[in-house]
Amino acid sequence: MTISANLNSAFQNSKTTSVYNVHRGEGFRAYRTIVTAYNSVWCRNLEARFNELTSLPRGWDGYNGIPVSFTCARFAANLLERIFIDGVSEPSLVPGCDGTLQIEWHKNLFDIEIDVLGANNVIAMRFDHQTSREETLELQNDFSVLVTWIEELASERAPLATATP
């Protein structure tokens, strides 16, 4: 789908490869190209969950909870595609009662929680059980630091030392 609206453009692509393009020449055959191509296993595995969360009934939480907004879900999916690392299992998706979405991993002695509050409005928290260190970041559209977090989530770590009696 495209924002272009030049229906009368006399020129048509000889070959269409762009995902978003719609080209329609006046008096000529109209055609539309929509390509579905997930990059990551995460989004493929989470498609049903995204579908469920954006279709929640109002009051799903027993109060006035609303479904996860399509904007939050789309933004979260974009974010996940960006930070995907092969070999790391997909996160849990937890709905907020206000239409927001939380992305969570609890593994390798890390708790990672990414709150998608809206487009360009993300709060990321990581707690390291090995060091008891907690980090909180406010992010907009640059998720480079989260890639580092996911890489560390995937890395080998020594198990937490247990106290001996």
Add this chain to the structure above:
Amino acid sequence: MDADLMGNLSAVPDFDSPPLDEVVVGVQFATPLSYSTVYANAVWQLYREEFPIVTEHPQLNPHFEVFGGNPEPRFEFGFGQPPLRNRLWFISEDDSHLIQFQDDRLLLNWRNRANGTPYPRHEKTQRTFAEYLKRLDALFKSEFNQGILINQAEVSYINIIPVQSLAEMGDWLRFTPPPAFEIEGVNSVFGEVVRNDMHKPVARLTCETHSVTSPGGKQNAFRLTLSYRGAPSQDSVDSAMEFISSGRTRIVKRFCDITTESAQLSWGRN
């Protein structure tokens, strides 16, 4: 916003007859919680005098430029209920201008038409779009107690460069395949991340080149599309217009980088 990102309009080259086919400026915003289709008529009334013709089209999906990690994903998600609402086109009498409105988008298109309004130049287009945005902002404030919260802005320049043969590509564009190639078609896309002076990514500039043909295949051409998209530094109308202005500056500069000097001379570069 830093000085470089703001751009210096006086430093931007100008063309007497650029090969423009279409120009699009637009924003994406958060849908007001209490918005419903019944408000679409109120929106049309904002623009009806200049845009008396209305047509309906499928909604555009939300699009966000995000940075870091893997290269830009290319996908369409299928989750969620089907869109409840359409996208409306409000079209001018001479068919050269149109406003695209849906519950999270407002776009202004200028299209090259044989008997339409000539391209009114960016400065006027930007002023006009700012005025249209302010009208919508005022409507949202009165109906939803909240103005427009913009989360993405964009500007696109779509050029058509007619050629006799695709082998002439090197006469017009600086990036070309080796001359020994017998070119059947051209499809290239490259994107670059635009950063501010803090080295923070703020936008993505995308350049697409496709070979195209006129009906019947009588005329070959290259369609050269340059788009600048990203999140403005704030969610206000003024911030979006700053973003669009800086995007236009970068697009024109990049256009000059990727087209040849002889091509620019033929388009009347000043």
